[in-house]
Amino acid sequence: MTEEIKITDRRVDHGKEGAEQGASAVEQAQADHSAGAGAFQGCVMPQVCFPTFVLSLSSSALVHLGEVPDPETGKTSENIEIAKHTIDILAMLEEKTKGNLDAEESKLLKDMLFELRMHYVRKSS
Incomplete structure (x- = not known):
């Protein structure tokens, strides 16, 4: 089984498309965490800036x-x-x-x- 990895560059403004991709990446991260990702389960990390x-x-x-x-x-x-x-x-x-x-x-x-x-x-x- 191959797991897809999605990388989103949040350093620059990609307009609406980038915001949608960023949102889907956050949703994916939350789904991964709720699936039992360990100590950070349910934790949303702050934006890197x-x-x-x-x-x-x-x-x-x-x-x-x-x-x-x-x-x-x-x-x-x-x-x-x-x-x-x-x-x-x-x-x-x-x-x-x-x-x-x-x-x-x-x-x-x-x-x-x-x-x-x-x-x-x-x-x-």
């Missing part, structure tokens, strides 16, 4: 700074070294994407870096 990526890294840094509980354990713990590494990754992204982000993406990255750096300075002092 730059703001989601920045927020994901920022959330990880906040967990390692001990500012928010770990979503898996519900406990707070600090790992300043890993938090700094994650902040450094975001700083690298800011440098490497300079001039290639829209105003909203640039502001989000700049604001998140500022907030994370302030938390880091408080924790490491």
Whole structure:
């Protein structure tokens, strides 16, 4: 039995046809999950985009700074070294994407870096 794999590029606007394909891919993913796909059963992952990526890294840094509980354990713990590494990754992204982000993406990255750096300075002092 051969299983068909459908790949949808959501990075660009394909108009109505692309939206319909995207919707069918989501429906297929939900069907796969409801068929018993494991730990992510029923979970719809967020769209992959730059703001989601920045927020994901920022959330990880906040967990390692001990500012928010770990979503898996519900406990707070600090790992300043890993938090700094994650902040450094975001700083690298800011440098490497300079001039290639829209105003909203640039502001989000700049604001998140500022907030994370302030938390880091408080924790490491």
